[in-house]
Amino acid sequence: xxxxxxxxxxxxxxxxxxxxxxxxxYYEQLFGTxxxxxxxxxxxxxxxxxxxxxxxxxYSIAPKVAKANNIQSYRFHGFKVKPEQDYLDSRKIxxxxxxxxxxxxxxxxxxxxxxxxxxxxxxxxFIHKGSGKLRTHLGNLDFKYGDYLLVxxxxxxxxxxxxxxxxLFIVESYRPIYTPKRYRNWFGQLLEHSxxxxxxxxxxxxxxxxxxxxxxxxxxxxxxxxxEMVYASHPFDVIGYDGxxxxxxxxxxxxxPITGRVHQPPxxxxxxxxxxxxxxxxxPRLYDYHPLAVPAPYNHxxxxxxxxxxxxxxxxxxxxxxxxxxxxxxxxGIPHGPxxxxxxxxxxxxxxxxxxxxxxxxxxxxxxxxxxxxADDDYFKSWLE
Ligand SMILES: [Fe+2]
Numbered sequence: 001x002x003x004x005x006x007x008x009x010x011x012x013x014x015x016x017x018x019x020x021x022x023x024x025x026y027y028e029q030l031f032g033t034x035x036x037x038x039x040x041x042x043x044x045x046x047x048x049x050x051x052x053x054x055x056x057x058x059y060s061i062a063p064k065v066a067k068a069n070n071i072q073s074y075r076f077h078g079f080k081v082k083p084e085q086d087y088l089d090s091r092k093i094x095x096x097x098x099x100x101x102x103x104x105x106x107x108x109x110x111x112x113x114x115x116x117x118x119x120x121x122x123x124x125x126f127i128h129k130g131s132g133k134l135r136t137h138l139g140n141l142d143f144k145y146g147d148y149l150l151v152x153x154x155x156x157x158x159x160x161x162x163x164x165x166x167x168l169f170i171v172e173s174y175r176p177i178y179t180p181k182r183y184r185n186w187f188g189q190l191l192e193h194s195x196x197x198x199x200x201x202x203x204x205x206x207x208x209x210x211x212x213x214x215x216x217x218x219x220x221x222x223x224x225x226x227x228e229m230v231y232a233s234h235p236f237d238v239i240g241y242d243g244x245x246x247x248x249x250x251x252x253x254x255x256x257p258i259t260g261r262v263h264q265p266p267x268x269x270x271x272x273x274x275x276x277x278x279x280x281x282x283x284p285r286l287y288d289y290h291p292l293a294v295p296a297p298y299n300h301x302x303x304x305x306x307x308x309x310x311x312x313x314x315x316x317x318x319x320x321x322x323x324x325x326x327x328x329x330x331x332x333g334i335p336h337g338p339x340x341x342x343x344x345x346x347x348x349x350x351x352x353x354x355x356x357x358x359x360x361x362x363x364x365x366x367x368x369x370x371x372x373x374x375a376d377d378d379y380f381k382s383w384l385e
Contacts, residue, residue, distance in 0.1 A: 120172075
């Protein structure tokens with residue numbers, strides 16, 4: 001998160017003595033990224049955050065690749081991914097490369113008997129269905145339909161769901177996920193032409209602090225494996241922290257669309273960036289208002305990036321036969337565009353209610369076995385008249 005946040009109790013000066021009411025010490029932890037060059041947070045713990053008690057087991061969760069070199073356009077039926085009780089079991093990687101994993105998940109249960117920490121990757125969790133609370137060692141965030149939850153690598157978390165009906169679209173990124181640089185000034189403040197501003201980014205305001213000893217299981221993801229580590233103190237034992245590195249939420253409904261007289265290019269929808277992919281939000285908006293405007297997009301060539309669109313809600317103007325929960329994959333190397341009739345249908349329309357999340361990766365994506373299970377194999381012929 002590119003701006004400062006303070007929650008709970010912290011001493012007036014960093015790296016100085018900070019004592020509990022009984023005279024014993026709180027334990028400071030510098031939680032940093034990119035060596036000591038990236039964003040960091042200083043947190044103060046009831047107990048040492050280093051008390052590993054046991055390392056139980058280690059197992060692979062690496063995606064199984066079905067198609068490593070793909071040039072076929074696909075449609076995937078995201079809602080065909082079966083709901084599963086456990087959050088981690090429910091996460092199905094459908095597309096993958098060395099920079100990111102694109103994951104669908106339909107968890108039924110809150111994470112109860114363990115904590116989770118991804119040491120490899122930032123996680124961007126888009127809430128398509130469901131509501132609840134993201135609980136982390138740096139504070140909690142309530143979430144509901146349309147929220148992006150950005151969980152930086154290393155954050156220990158749990159997800160509490162209000163019901164069993166949850167659908168998540170997750171991008172797991174080995175590169176840090178930031179707001180677009182071109183929307184920030186040299187201090188990091190979001191500029192006037194940004195489609196969202198700091199007020200739209202929700203920071204944790206509630207901190208859970210437990211001073212408990214026992215056996216606390218953290219399932220830690222590292223290099224495509226889960227390692228089960230048992231700690232002797234409760235992972236949520238932070239009394240306070242300050243800094244720049246913490247989880248935050250942003251609702252897609254707070255994205256203010258940029259429109260024009262003629263069709264605007266995808267970058268106007270950009271919401272997040274990394275140096276390996278971008279994330280864009282397509283939200284309800286007025287269509288182009290030139291008297292001869294064609295609101296549907298023109299055919300375009302994905303020569304050097306794969307384009308993944310996750311359809312959330314509304315009627316997607318350029319596609320025929322697309323429903324909520326569908327994913328389209330338009331791979332690098334070939335052009336794609338509106339389906340037959342979509343361009344003609346769009347003329348004269350004044351607005352759209354479409355809601356979608358797009359991920360454009362700069363390296364090609366591999367199609368996994370989980371994706372093939374929900375794939376529509378004939379989609380690549382859907383432009384034939
Ligand atoms: Fe496209």
